[in-house]
Amino acid sequence: MMDKIHDLLCVPLKQIIDERGAVYQYLKSTGDTFRGFGEAYYSKVNTNVVKGWKFHKEIHQHFCVPFGRIKLIAYDCRIDSPSYGAIQEIIIDDRENYQMISMRPEIWYSFQALSEPFALLANIINKPHDPAESLNLPLDNKEIPYVWK
């Protein structure tokens, strides 16, 4: 059963399309979820590859997919959360599911590229990347109740 994780926000984004191309909106400092700017980068994911599981202790992330299609799985391990134990599946892409995911810290997540030849997961984070601030678990672990097929 796919739940909704407390305070993990999916914000539909506009694409302003014209005959020349389009403008894909992403993140504004005036947005409700903005927590300051630290770094922006892309995670390129080759078709069918799954990255993760990842967990950030402090960093707040803003994901969107400007190219391709990603399946994101999130798991709420916060004992004090109203959605403790929840697993949420989110499709993010550059078309009908063009949206920003406001991913607060302390959520486990992993993500798979569903598009060929790859997908780009854009990420804007509120502090510069710090490997010491994150945790990783292998895809086949005993802690997270989700199995990637």
Ligand SMILES: Cc1cn([C@H]2C[C@H](O)[C@@H](COP(=O)(O)OP(=O)(O)O[C@H]3O[C@@H](C)C(=O)[C@@H](O)[C@H]3O)O2)c(=O)[nH]c1=O
């Ligand atoms: C994110 C990042 C990674 N790296 C290095 C660390 C490592 O040697 C290599 C690959 O890093 P990762 O395996 O973490 O890359 P990846 O698995 O693509 O994950 C990254 O994508 C986003 C969506 C996340 O979820 C973050 O955890 C981030 O680490 O790049 C940097 O130098 N600067 C950075 O800002």
